[in-house]
Amino acid sequence: MAKVLMDGNSAIGEAAIRAGVRCYFGYPITPQNELTEYMAANLSRREDCSFVQAESEVSAINMVYGASLAGVRAMTSSSSPGISLKQEGISYLAACELPAVIVNMSRGGPGLGSIAAAQSDYFQATRGGGHGDYRTIVLAPASVQELADLTQKAFDLADKYRTPVIILGDGMLGQMKEPVEFRRERPAVIPVRSDALRGAKGRPSRIVKTFTSNPATLEEINWSLFRRYQVIKQKETMSETFMVDDARLIVVAFGSAARIARGAVKSARESGLKVGLFRPVTLWPFPEEEIKRLAKKTRHFLVFEMNMGQMLDDVKLALEGKGEIEFYGRTGGVIPTPSEVFRVISRYYYQSGLKKAK
Amino acid sequence: MKKIYTRPKSLKTAAFHYCPGCGHSVVHRLTTEVIDEMDLQERAIGIPPPGCSVFAYNYFDVDMAESAHGRGAAVATGLKRAFPEGIVFTYQGDGDLAAIGTAETIHAANRGENITAIFINNAVYGMTGGQMAPTTIADQKTTTTPYGRDVKIEGYPLRISEMLALTRGAVYIERVAVNSPANIRKAKKAIHKAFQVQLDKLGFALVEVLSPCPTNWKMTPLESWQWVDNIMAKEFPLGVIKDVTEK
Numbered sequence: 001m002a003k004v005l006m007d008g009n010s011a012i013g014e015a016a017i018r019a020g021v022r023c024y025f026g027y028p029i030t031p032q033n034e035l036t037e038y039m040a041a042n043l044s045r046r047e048d049c050s051f052v053q054a055e056s057e058v059s060a061i062n063m064v065y066g067a068s069l070a071g072v073r074a075m076t077s078s079s080s081p082g083i084s085l086k087q088e089g090i091s092y093l094a095a096c097e098l099p100a101v102i103v104n105m106s107r108g109g110p111g112l113g114s115i116a117a118a119q120s121d122y123f124q125a126t127r128g129g130g131h132g133d134y135r136t137i138v139l140a141p142a143s144v145q146e147l148a149d150l151t152q153k154a155f156d157l158a159d160k161y162r163t164p165v166i167i168l169g170d171g172m173l174g175q176m177k178e179p180v181e182f183r184r185e186r187p188a189v190i191p192v193r194s195d196a197l198r199g200a201k202g203r204p205s206r207i208v209k210t211f212t213s214n215p216a217t218l219e220e221i222n223w224s225l226f227r228r229y230q231v232i233k234q235k236e237t238m239s240e241t242f243m244v245d246d247a248r249l250i251v252v253a254f255g256s257a258a259r260i261a262r263g264a265v266k267s268a269r270e271s272g273l274k275v276g277l278f279r280p281v282t283l284w285p286f287p288e289e290e291i292k293r294l295a296k297k298t299r300h301f302l303v304f305e306m307n308m309g310q311m312l313d314d315v316k317l318a319l320e321g322k323g324e325i326e327f328y329g330r331t332g333g334v335i336p337t338p339s340e341v342f343r344v345i346s347r348y349y350y351q352s353g354l355k356k357a358k
Numbered sequence: 359m360k361k362i363y364t365r366p367k368s369l370k371t372a373a374f375h376y377c378p379g380c381g382h383s384v385v386h387r388l389t390t391e392v393i394d395e396m397d398l399q400e401r402a403i404g405i406p407p408p409g410c411s412v413f414a415y416n417y418f419d420v421d422m423a424e425s426a427h428g429r430g431a432a433v434a435t436g437l438k439r440a441f442p443e444g445i446v447f448t449y450q451g452d453g454d455l456a457a458i459g460t461a462e463t464i465h466a467a468n469r470g471e472n473i474t475a476i477f478i479n480n481a482v483y484g485m486t487g488g489q490m491a492p493t494t495i496a497d498q499k500t501t502t503t504p505y506g507r508d509v510k511i512e513g514y515p516l517r518i519s520e521m522l523a524l525t526r527g528a529v530y531i532e533r534v535a536v537n538s539p540a541n542i543r544k545a546k547k548a549i550h551k552a553f554q555v556q557l558d559k560l561g562f563a564l565v566e567v568l569s570p571c572p573t574n575w576k577m578t579p580l581e582s583w584q585w586v587d588n589i590m591a592k593e594f595p596l597g598v599i600k601d602v603t604e605k
Contacts, residue, residue: 069436
């Protein structure tokens with residue numbers, strides 16, 4: 001299929017439809033409304049699909065839970081304050097081992113914050129977000145093309161591991177237009193999961209529940225979730241590197257920040273600085289082994305985020321004191337330019353004496 | 359000898375955990391009788407709430423999925439939209455449906471979601487130990503209204519069924535009680551109709567059941583039956599609140 005020019009939010013919608021989404025439930029919040037509107041235009045009059053503009057984000061995520069019970073691919077989307085409201089439902093989805101895709105086109109916080117792009121929901125996304133011991137897979141795209149590709153991937157991962165999957169983008173990715181190519185056609189027939197709750201016809205009745213009165217039983221349920229999380233860690237970790245082979249300093253950034261950092265790294269290279277970029281694509285599981293491998297050759301890491309330093313913790317945990325870690329962050333929806341990040345890179349590079357290193 | 363009374367097919371053999379005199383057991387039985395009579399066991403999907411009836415899934419022999427507190431109508435919406443051939447019902451208490459889940463309930467009703475809600479009103483939060491519910495009667499003592507519910511301070515008992523009746527998507531709403539053989543028969547008829555509304559794809563249907571909770575009311579089962587008649591039904595009058603199923 002030829003490339004089309006599309007905003008990130010709409011690209012997620014089209015990719016989701018091509019991934020076979022049957023139900024979308026949303027609630028208006030900037031900067032992700034284009035996605036809700038795309039789904040309204042494309043799903044609300046189809047016989048085999050459903051679109052509901054819910055009365056709240058709480059309702060929307062619980063509708064997703066209901067649709068996932070029925071065995072179909074279901075999704076919702078929101079932005080930071082709305083994602084906070086969805087956490088109850090995400091915890092239940094995780095507990096019931098129900099697949100679902102949740103998009104967070106995040107914005108500045110805390111509170112109502114701002115509608116500009118920010119990455120301050122990293123902790124919420126990667127630590128489970130709601131109550132209880134659970135994790136969700138978190139995908140962090142950095143372009144409109146990747147939004148489309150990872151949306152498809154999100155549905156596949158959700159079904160494969162029976163877990164909610166978070167796509168963590170931001171207002172900038174959602175709003176900007178880029179050429180995008182969709183790699184699949186819209187499916188004609190959409191399969192229903194075999195474990196769906198569709199009435200006890202020809203089989204015993206089924207129960208989907210999270211309440212467990214025996215703590216020992218609940219502990220085993222938690223263990224079974226964590227055993228699955230270990231498999232996800234081994235098999236589904238994704239990351240990308242850029243010019244790291246001879247790098248004396250590696251910038252670590254995800255999503256939009258990585259996009260900005262890439263420009264800064266290019267400028268650094270043009271100035272003769274040996275700088276590379278490491279970009280986690282899955283934020284959970286965090287690509288620990290990959291960054292650890294880089295630390296065998298490179299000692300200096302500059303973590304750059306559009307927050308006060310959240311992924312920074314994961315970098316520190318992964319490196320286990322093996323590297324020097326510096327942090328640069330802008331927050332509240334302030335988006336630095338590549339030249340600003342380049343200045344930070346150069347200062348750190350020269351201060352650490354990397355220019356004259358062997 | 360002709361058998362005239364037996365366990366409904368869609369009621370499991372597990373012994374109820376409910377307290378003596380509790381209305382849940384009766385409503386479970388009535389609902390499963392209706393499911394049997396309407397031949398819905400293979401199509402029904404029930405959504406029980408947190409609360410005493412969270413264990414409804416141990417008793418109903420149909421597909422069951424627990425909802426978060428108050429979210430039954432939203433979960434049922436998603437399920438029914440994804441699987442319109444299913445017969446989806448929620449089973450909710452007063453705290454669930456009329457406090458924390460007010461928004462979900464009213465908007466599901468207003469959209470005319472084609473689902474059936476069984477609403478147990480026992481005027482208290484049962485499982486948590488008898489705190490004030492939105493439906494707690496004026497002057498009624500609960501663990502959080504130890505001096506009796508003062509409507510000037512704690513607000514009035516909420517007649518949510520009457521509120522729901524104002525939404526145009528709700529087509530059938532009736533309030534019944536399970537405190538006498540005659541009332542129990544009427545309750546069953548109402549539950550039957552609420553499922554028929556869904557089968558006929560008419561819209562949102564709800565049956566509110568005034569249901570005794572002798573343990574938290576600190577009464578004998580018999581006293582609790584009388585309290586439903588003498589006190590509760592004065593605040594929450596029995597009967598059809600809305601029926602626009604015949605056009």
